[in-house]
Amino acid sequence: MTNAAEFSGVTQSYGETIAVDNLNLQIEEGKLTTLLGPSGCGKTTTLRMLAGYITPSAGTITINGVDATRLPPEKRNLGMVFQSYALFPHLTVADNVGFGLKLRKVPAAKRRELVLHNLDLVGLAHLADRKPKALSGGQQQRVALARAIAISPSLLLLDEPLSNLDARLRVQMRSEIRRIQAETGLTVVLVTHDQEEALEMSDVMVVMRAGKVMQTGAPATVFTAPANRFVADFLGYENFLATADGSLLTVRPEHLRVGTAGGTTGGAPATGLNLPAVVTDSVYRGVDHIVTMTATDAAGQQTTLVSTTRRDTLSSDQSGVRPGDRVLAQARDHEIVRLAA
Amino acid sequence: MRGRPVLGTLAVLGYIIMIVPILFVVSTAFTAGDALTFPPQGLSLRWFGEALAYQPFISALVSSLQLAVVSTALALLLGVPVTLAIQRGKIPGKSLVEGLFLSPLVVPELVVGLALYQQIMIGLHQTSFVALLVGHTVLLLPYAVRVTGASLALADPAVEEAARGLGASPLRTFFSVTLPLLRPGIFSAGLLSFVTSFNNVPLSLLLQSRQFRTLPVTMLDYVQQSYDPMIAAMSTLILAGTVVIAIVAEKTVGFAKIFGGINK
Numbered sequence: 001m002t003n004a005a006e007f008s009g010v011t012q013s014y015g016e017t018i019a020v021d022n023l024n025l026q027i028e029e030g031k032l033t034t035l036l037g038p039s040g041c042g043k044t045t046t047l048r049m050l051a052g053y054i055t056p057s058a059g060t061i062t063i064n065g066v067d068a069t070r071l072p073p074e075k076r077n078l079g080m081v082f083q084s085y086a087l088f089p090h091l092t093v094a095d096n097v098g099f100g101l102k103l104r105k106v107p108a109a110k111r112r113e114l115v116l117h118n119l120d121l122v123g124l125a126h127l128a129d130r131k132p133k134a135l136s137g138g139q140q141q142r143v144a145l146a147r148a149i150a151i152s153p154s155l156l157l158l159d160e161p162l163s164n165l166d167a168r169l170r171v172q173m174r175s176e177i178r179r180i181q182a183e184t185g186l187t188v189v190l191v192t193h194d195q196e197e198a199l200e201m202s203d204v205m206v207v208m209r210a211g212k213v214m215q216t217g218a219p220a221t222v223f224t225a226p227a228n229r230f231v232a233d234f235l236g237y238e239n240f241l242a243t244a245d246g247s248l249l250t251v252r253p254e255h256l257r258v259g260t261a262g263g264t265t266g267g268a269p270a271t272g273l274n275l276p277a278v279v280t281d282s283v284y285r286g287v288d289h290i291v292t293m294t295a296t297d298a299a300g301q302q303t304t305l306v307s308t309t310r311r312d313t314l315s316s317d318q319s320g321v322r323p324g325d326r327v328l329a330q331a332r333d334h335e336i337v338r339l340a341a
Numbered sequence: 342m343r344g345r346p347v348l349g350t351l352a353v354l355g356y357i358i359m360i361v362p363i364l365f366v367v368s369t370a371f372t373a374g375d376a377l378t379f380p381p382q383g384l385s386l387r388w389f390g391e392a393l394a395y396q397p398f399i400s401a402l403v404s405s406l407q408l409a410v411v412s413t414a415l416a417l418l419l420g421v422p423v424t425l426a427i428q429r430g431k432i433p434g435k436s437l438v439e440g441l442f443l444s445p446l447v448v449p450e451l452v453v454g455l456a457l458y459q460q461i462m463i464g465l466h467q468t469s470f471v472a473l474l475v476g477h478t479v480l481l482l483p484y485a486v487r488v489t490g491a492s493l494a495l496a497d498p499a500v501e502e503a504a505r506g507l508g509a510s511p512l513r514t515f516f517s518v519t520l521p522l523l524r525p526g527i528f529s530a531g532l533l534s535f536v537t538s539f540n541n542v543p544l545s546l547l548l549q550s551r552q553f554r555t556l557p558v559t560m561l562d563y564v565q566q567s568y569d570p571m572i573a574a575m576s577t578l579i580l581a582g583t584v585v586i587a588i589v590a591e592k593t594v595g596f597a598k599i600f601g602g603i604n605k
């Protein structure tokens with residue numbers, strides 16, 4: 001396992017603001033790594049330091065084992081797709097895609113061939129002679145992708161590439177980007193604030209907060225075993241319960257069940273969670289039925305619990321709960337995640 | 342306009358105030374008579390012929406065009422790099438530099454003219470063309486900086502970054518991306534500068550000499566001595582030239598872009 005890029009002790013500060021704080025990160029070759037985190041956590045800064053648009057205040061960045069910390073962008077051979085696409089408005093689609101090849105002095109005939117090949121990869125060969133203005137947002141995005149890939153970059157960098165697309169196209173482009181990565185074998189770094197996107201697309205997921213890495217790992221690992229409360233929170237865990245020994249338990253709302261005190265819904269689990277609670281709300285939201293409760297955890301703290309159940313799997317007991325009802329908040333052992341702190 | 346009677350009325354009034362004097366001048370230019378009166382007496386082109394045959398006007402027109410073209414070129418040559426430095430560069434005290442280049446807008450032209458007269462014509466013994474060239478270039482710089490700056494501010498900096506990422510050096514990026522993006526802005530700035538220089542009176546009045554006199558100053562001189570339709574004919578010719586420039590501008594860049602660039 002080799003690293004296409006590596007951050008060692010990289011810090012970037014703007015006056016008082018520390019955008020990236022002593023970052024240590026390895027980008028594995030041939031993998032799709034996502035940087036995931038809320039807005040302002042330093043994802044773009046990290047990507048722009050890798051691309052060479054920002055020089056870090058401290059630390060080193062190596063690309064393919066070579067120190068690139070102070071190398072200007074034009075000497076890095078990286079393909080970057082900007083959030084705004086940043087196509088050259090005065091050039092045709094073909095000339096946009098061929099821009100990097102022309103700079104590399106690829107002869108015209110060969111260039112044309114490569115341009116069409118890369119446009120074909122994103123399904124836009126038929127629009128080669130258009131100007132970017134005459135394309136839809138989704139098409140511009142694909143041209144930007146083709147332009148970045150055309151130079152055979154050592155890494156492909158994508159900054160929130162899907163955030164300007166409509167919901168349906170966004171989901172479609174996720175698999176499209178994965179397909180392109182598989183076909184080209186490129187190392188990809190993708191920045192996103194959308195946990196679903198990261199979970200679906202990544203080989204490796206890097207969860208960030210306030211310029212620091214909170215957790216790195218395969219999506220399945222990070223999802224099922226979040227390292228701390230922040231990661232759990234960000235991945236949609238709710239129902240945080242302190243234990244008597246000072247650690248923290250959490251259960252996803254879709255795993256938390258509402259048992260009536262009489263125990264007709266499968267009965268209390270032998271082990272796991274079986275906590276008395278009082279219903280505060282019971283509503284439908286789209287396909288989900290949501291029950292909100294309050295309970296007192298083992299540390300004696302009052303907490304809010306949320307349970308969501310798909311409408312079609314709802315038992316009459318659960319749909320029948322009303323605010324004020326005394327119930328049991330239940331989860332099985334394997335559904336309970338224990339956090340460090 | 343509907344539902345906004347006050348605004349509508351003001352707009353119509355504005356047009357009338359602008360257009361009526363022009364109509365007056367243009368129509369008197371076509372008179373067959375000898376006096377500058379309205380309505381014109383008869384219809385003829387004789388005063389156009391006289392204007393084009395009047396040597397002082399023609400040599401002044403050539404001087405004005407020379408001055409406008411060269412000072413516009415100088416203002417752009419200086420102003421475009423300054424704009425880039427202000428907006429894209431990492432120079433400290435950006436707003437101070439910008440203020441410096443916009444300051445000719447607030448310094449009275451007579452003061453600039455007087456200073457140039459003392460320093461360049463008296464002090465350095467330069468011709469009035471050189472003094473006027475310096476004066477007009479200084480006068481035009483704020484337009485060049487402002488208008489190209491406005492169009493640069495509208496351009497996404499990521500486009501230039503994209504070029505760098507694809508392997509273009511900063512110089513290459515400037516010529517193959519930034520400059521084409523700026524072309525409409527530079528064109529508008531040039532147009533505005535040209536017209537500003539061509540119409541300028543205060544500086545030209547102060548720095549003129551017998552050898553070099555601009556058209557507006559010459560026309561002003563002429564009106565003070567003789568009040569005949571030739572001046573209306575010359576004005577109409579200038580107006581026609583301006584209209585041609587405006588049409589070219591509209592066809593190539595579009596007014597919305599040119600004047601939108603100034604406000605934004």
Ligand SMILES: Nc1ncnc2c1ncn2[C@@H]1O[C@H](COP(=O)(O)OP(=O)(O)O)[C@@H](O)[C@H]1O
Pocket residue numbers: 014017018019037038039040041042043044045046
């Ligand atoms: N050029 C800059 N000047 C000052 N602060 C900046 C600059 N760029 C980013 N920041 C700050 O650094 C932090 C991280 O920003 P960014 O990397 O853009 O976050 P993200 O992409 O995760 O939303 C934010 O607090 C942001 O306000």
Ligand SMILES: [Mg+2]
Pocket residue numbers: 040043044045
């Ligand atoms: Mg960002």
